[in-house]
Amino acid sequence: MSQKIGEVLRDQARTLEQNREVRNKIIEDVIISIKFKDNSIHHVLPDNLQTRNEIINDVLSYKETSKSNIRKMLEYEIGQLETEEEVKDKTVEDYLISLKFTDKSIHHVLPPNKEIKEELIDDLRAYVSDVKAIQPINQQKAPEKIVLHNRQAIGDILTMTCAIRDFKTTYPETKIGVITTASHIWDHNPYIDHSYRDQNDVLKIGPGYLTNKSNMWNLHMCNAFRLDIEQKIGLQIPQGPIHPDIWLTEEEYRRAPLIDGPYWIIIVGGEPGWTAKTYPDARWQSVINALPDIKFVQLGMQKHPYKHLNNVIDFIGKTEDRNTGIRDLFNLFLHAQGSLGLVSMHMHLSAAFNNPCVVVAGAREPAWFTQYFGHQYIQTNGTLSCAERTACWKTTLGEGCKNKTENNLPKCVDTIEPEQIVEAIKIYYKGGRLEYGKKIPNTFFKNISKQAKTFSVPPPPIDLNQEIPNMPPDLKFGGASITDRDWEFMKGVIEKYKIKTVLEFGAGLSTILMSEKVSKIDTFEINNNAINKIHKLTKPPSTIKLWDGKKIRQSEPLEKYDLAFVDGPSGGESREFSTQIASEHANIVIIHDAGRVPEREWQKKYLEENFKMTSKGGHRCHLWVHNDVEPIKEEPKPSPIIEVAGRPTARMVTTCRGYGGSERSSIYIMKMFQEKGYYVDLIPTGSISGEYGKNIPQGVSVKNWIDIITPTNILVMYCSDIIWNFDKPQYMEVMDKLQAKKKIMVLNYQLGGAGKVPWTFGWNKYMFLNSTHEEALIKRLPDAKTKILPPPTNLTEFFEVQPNYNLPLRLTRVSSQGDAKHVIYTNDMIKKVWEIDPTIEFFYMPPRSDTMDHELIHKFKRNEVPIPEFLSKANCFWYHLPQGYTDGGPRVILEAFASGLPAIVDNHSGPKDRVDNETGWKCDTQEQYFEVIKEIIVNPTILKIKGQAAREKAKKEFIPERWVEEIIE
DSSP states (O other): OOOOHHHHHHHHHHHHHTOTTTTTSOEEEEEEEEEETTSOEEEEOOSSHHHHHHHHHHHHTTOOOOOOOHHHHHHHHHHHHTTOTTTTTOOEEEEEEEEEETTSOEEEEOOSSHHHHHHHHHHHHHHTTOGGGOSOOOOOOOOSEEEEEEOOOHHHHHHHHHHHHHHHHHOTTSEEEEEESSGGGGTTOTTSOTTOOOGGGEEEOOSHHHHTTTTTOOOOGGGHHHHHHHHHHTOOOOOOOSSOOOOEEHHHHHSOOSSOSSOEEEEOOOSTTOTTSOOOHHHHHHHHHTOTTSOEEEOOOTTSOOOOOSSSEEOTTTTOOTTTHHHHHHHHHHTOSEEEEESSHHHHHHHHTTOOEEEEEETSSOHHHHOOTTOEEEEOTTSSGGGSSSOOOOOSBTTTBOOBOTTSSBHHHHTOOHHHHHHHHHHHHHTTSOBTTBOOOOOSOOOEESSOOOOOOOOOOOOHHHHSTTOOTTOOSSTTSOOHHHHHHHHHHHHHTTOOEEEEESOSHHHHHHHTTSSEEEEEESOHHHHHHHHTTSOTTOEEEEOOSSOOOTTSOOOOBSEEEEOOSSSGGGGHHHHHHHHHHBSEEEEETTTSHHHHHHHHHHTTTTEEEEEEETTTEEEEEETTSOOOOOOOOOOOOOEETTEEEEEEEEEESSOSHHHHHHHHHHHHHHHTTOEEEEEEEEEEOHHHHHHSOTTOEEOOGGGGGSOEEEEEEEOGGGGGGTTSHHHHTTGGGOOEEEEEEEEOSOOTTTTTSGGGTTOSEEEESSHHHHHHHHHHOTTOOEEEOOOOOOOGGGGGOOOOOOSSOEEEEEOSSGGGGSOTTHHHHHHHHHHHOTTOEEEEESOOTTOOOOTTEEEOOTTSSOHHHHHTTOSEEEEOOOTTOOOSOOHHHHHHHHTTOOEEEESSHHHHHHOOTTTEEEESSHHHHHHHHHHHHHOTHHHHHHHHHHHHHHHHHOOTHHHHHHHHO
């Protein structure tokens, strides 16, 4: 098909006039959806909302059925379309027409190509935001639970976070799950349930409703998903802040920058294939060249065809890891001074962190729809004849954008010169918000989650063909049938209680599956068609009998069954009698759809008195066991002794999101297990950062979370901040099923749920970095076996350092977490030290970002030189932390001691346990730090005395092999 609009629709009008079914009917209204050769789609919709809804609800069901006559109506629409600049000259690929007649009948003309038909219908659904629900907003009752679904690009998902925040803030009782691309955007988000993705509660949402009105309504796209939800479920949701809502843990927020700043991020491309959304590579390079005082970091996807620029840090392809890529992006943007690119993902992330941002836009989108406050948005709306009154939303050149230049660029973009972009960046420096060569800390971002809640990937769905080969394709999990998780739960009940006979209400997939697992199943069904369909698929001696939903015929008396499963008749109000009969003829009952209001009423009426609900499972099942049933006594399992390739096994369970002290400790423990001859596997509690992944010892096997319940000799849980999640489903569902001969819990951060959540009781040993946390756990678990050890650290290189103890005093500080561990009054403290002795020098790797410049302050970037070499430059280590900040180890004190440096530290948490009077000084106040420095200046020989004592202590006490010895003993 290669005709223009008028030709195509006039041909279709003639065809319809010859159709006896519709030719004499009077048309009420029409929907036309056209797909063009350039892959764009255009819709014509009725003005009357009720008529629109009725037609689209009918077309969404794929029915091939059925103002003036047909030709007159279509001629009117043709005339309208032939004058629309956006589509009048395009070549039609195929189309959909839906006609509603005054007799209320509806007739559809659908493309013969199934893929095009589904594409048009999907696009129509998105265009009108699922019109079956678009109606005046008058409902005020929020759903109890909902799963919001969208599979668009990362930029769209970032704006979707605004809607979830606003929804949950307005209706806090609603349980919200999400199914999206780029799922780690949602890590640690407090507004969602990270494990909740019940397919029966899914609502597909998108930005289409507002996008299609963007030329008329001056609303920002951060409203798009919110408005779509409003329309679909009939709720008023007040607008929240206009920026994406992402969350970091404290560990992520304090994580060292992946790239030392200050720097700007540049992303030169957009969606591949969108030729109308571009800017020339040479001009991007001109911008870079014109700003030599600014470091640029180029991001992008490796597979995209965009140029790698010169004079930038090339980070293309380095944020694509499916587990860590998104979180690495957040780290890069958190520490960036700003970002530069097209209308794309970068501007959304810059808005989330309130970073400066320069956007090269042209005239494709209305500026009010995509510009964030504080961004320099270079647009040409209203400057061209094709964008005089509205933005075009074209995606391609040729059949899309006609107004292109000899450079084969959209004119709206070609008119933007590199000098404009350069000036847009410079204005942040002229205005004083940024300073060349100086990293300005991000003080805006406040979304710091106290609890790490990783968006976990659910276990893979059960393959029905593995359960029952040759299962008919129309029988599948979900919808009106049980889900795969329901079946997992039901199988578990059948196996645990050794079920042989089943009474079932409601024939379906469950009938077929249970007939394979039990000796006999008798099913009662009210629908003859269902009986005929299911009966031939069940395994004899199963029976399926017709009933009226109320009484079992006297000619079919019921026996006593091991199990009753209530999943019918259809509709909860109809299940009273099936629930009653189940309670009378079985001592174990599973109620499906158990959370619905009617089912709750029937359970209370017929089960609560004589049964106990022992568990909930699957997606929507409740298990009731009669009070007369003896509890199942689990057979005690022998302690597993597992070997792989002839070696005993050890398992490390830990967070791998960053690469700070705790992560390095877990790596070192795994290495020591290997040296002891163990086969080691690693089970991450969430995503694995790029840095951690690079340092996993060769030979360590990385396993999935579900593998935590497989047998092993030793299981070490190096907890870090996952202690806040101990009562969450990720842990509650598996931790009491561990099969380990020995379980060791390392509480290196805080206690969290340890000693409170039941599965944390009774571990073989609890290990700590300091006495404060040990004492706190013993109050919770008086009989706990405990051990305190300094962090496992290889100090070999540090023992080689030869410090110079002569004055001047040279104070040093190493930190892996940026500003987080430095006091905000660092500069004032330095000045007061100089009042004692103006020759004192300071060495920082790295310093606090706002540390003043001075010839006696030596600033090093993070890991700019090896730590032993850095420590050799000083003769005393000092470690003053911000108020309220505790440090479990810390390993930097171990390294300083091994280097022969005495330490001045805060008198709390880990430092208190590491430092004594022979090796340094412990201070309760800032003033005490100054008193210690005065003491050193008066008696500098104390540096050598305490420094040598510190090294001896490191040799005798800081022995990392003791960790594995304590674990294995």
